[in-house]
Amino acid sequence: RHSLWPPASMANLKYRVLLIVGLFAASAWALFPRTVVERVKRDGVFVYDTVRRVPLKRGLDLQGGMHLTLEVDESKQAVANKSEALDRALKVVRQRIDEFGVSEPVVQKVGNDRIIVELPGIDDPERAQDVVQKSAFLEFQITDETGALEKATPRFDEIARAAGIAVGSQAAGTPAAGDSAKSTSVTSLLTQKSDSAPKDSAAVAGTTGTDSAAAKPVAGGLFANNVQPGQIPGQYIVSETAFPAIDRALQLPAIQAAMPPGKVIRWGVVDTVETGAQRFRALYVLDARPIITGEVLTDARPNTDPVEGNVVQFTLNNEGARRFKVETGKHIRDNMAIVLDQKVITAPTLQSAIGRNGQITLGGGTLQAAQDLALVLRAGALPVPLKVAEVRQIGASLGNDSVNKGIFALIVAFGLVLAIMIAYYKLSGALAVAALVLYMVYTMAMLAGFNAVLTLPGLAGFVLSIGIAVDANVLIFERIREELDQGKSVRLAIDEGFRHALSAIVDTSAATILSGMVLYQYGTGPVRGFAVTLVAGLVASLFTAIFVSKTFFLIWLNRSRGTQTLSI
Missing domain, CATH: 3.30.1360.200 (Gyrase A; domain 2)
Incomplete structure (x- = not known):
């Protein structure tokens, strides 16, 4: 009964393949190096110039920059409601920093009395402080x-x-x-x-x-x-x-x-x-x-x-x-x-x-x-005067070392996952690795498309999400093994394996995504970078583990007509 596919199943497979290919093309376009306008300093004056680079923004810890802590200045007069005044000042500071030309600044309120400002790649700290602090009334x-x-x-x-x-x-x-x-x-x-x-x-x-x-x-x-x-x-x-x-x-x-x-x-x-x-x-x-x-x-x-x-x-x-x-x-x-x-x-x-x-x-x-x-x-x-309570400069050399180490960790993690999956699950493991490659492309494209900041903790979150993505495939494969051990056909075992493993995968990913959202909401700087890449990786992981991996299995079933034994 598995020798021929119903026409509806063939049409469904066609749409699945088109969706995967379309998303891959969009992701490749999002990650393709392009000419962008950036603010650079020349002869002591900032100008806007065009440069060609991959549209992935690096955080403060990867390219260096400036970290400012701002407080309400009450030296001349007391401020009745500092928290409310700081909320209004936050909007003004954020708008000024956005127009200042920094690639991906972080401007957020911490507690009820401070504003944190992080400016990656900034090379004029005195001017940045002046722009942030100026009342401009x-x-x-x-x-x-x-x-x-x-x-x-x-x-x-x-x-x-x-x-x-x-x-x-x-x-x-x-x-x-x-x-x-x-x-x-x-x-x-x-x-x-x-x-x-x-x-x-x-x-x-x-x-x-x-x-x-x-x-x-x-x-x-x-x-x-x-x-x-x-x-x-x-x-x-x-x-x-x-x-x-x-x-x-x-x-x-x-x-x-x-x-x-x-x-x-x-x-x-x-x-x-x-x-x-x-x-x-x-x-x-x-x-x-x-x-x-x-x-x-x-x-x-x-x-x-x-x-x-x-x-x-x-x-x-x-x-x-x-x-x-x-x-x-x-x-x-x-x-x-x-x-x-x-x-x-x-x-x-x-x-x-x-x-x-x-x-x-x-x-x-x-x-x-x-x-x-x-x-x-x-x-x-500014609704209230601000003063700089703390200023720190972060060197770019540290950022380059961090990038190299993060990329090395990513390569090692992917290499180990590839070897273990193929050695243990054979053909099914190879299909999972193919889906994992698409997962990495989709995740990086999401970070670039939403203008997210890639930080060192973000690279750690990306490496962690690779393990989570493989974990979903492990759940599915073990469930398929159980169905095959019960004497079910290959196609039915694949369908049942994906269906029964779905609830566990979604529950685990949803709980981790909620944790990442909490970290993003209440964290600062590198913590938020970790949360962004973790959540983006989990969303891409759900899609590749559930949709892409199953599509690869359906393509294999279509080519073999269900007559071969599944290598798992």
């Missing part, structure tokens, strides 16, 4: 034109004198008019994109600030002797020697309470400006209420302008564009400060209302600085 604020600081200076001096804050030498030089203009001039720092409507366009020109520069400095005390008017309204110049005392005084609660109503004081983002033999810092008095904040930004991209240099072009959403246009229209000829993380980047003069598009000019800033600023603006501001 952007504000557009109008500079003060009421002389609020001059009016509050006597009170500030009294508070500083009472607190014992003073400069070693109270006589701080005032920069010459020409030198001051050279160091603090602001030219074309905020412009409108060329595709904006003409009525929304803004041309920002340099400011001479002659009226403000001619203002007489107030006399007496820390602030009176060391804070001099700058080139634009609301801008002041502080000598480098007086900066520590002024900065310390501005942090006093009494001075913050004595601040003019509706005003805030911010330092310039450029730390120092050299003018001849003297060094100065810029100080700004701004309206406390910002025109808009970075929350209304929808996009920010770096660019290089032949006149302005490196810039960051930004786009606002509908609400932000409407509000920005109305507010800037009220302040024509006023100076608007662009404030990032409470430091003034620029303070250009508004020549007309600004609509949806604009740009931030970095002056002498590098293109990399523009790229980083655009990156953090797109990702948004």
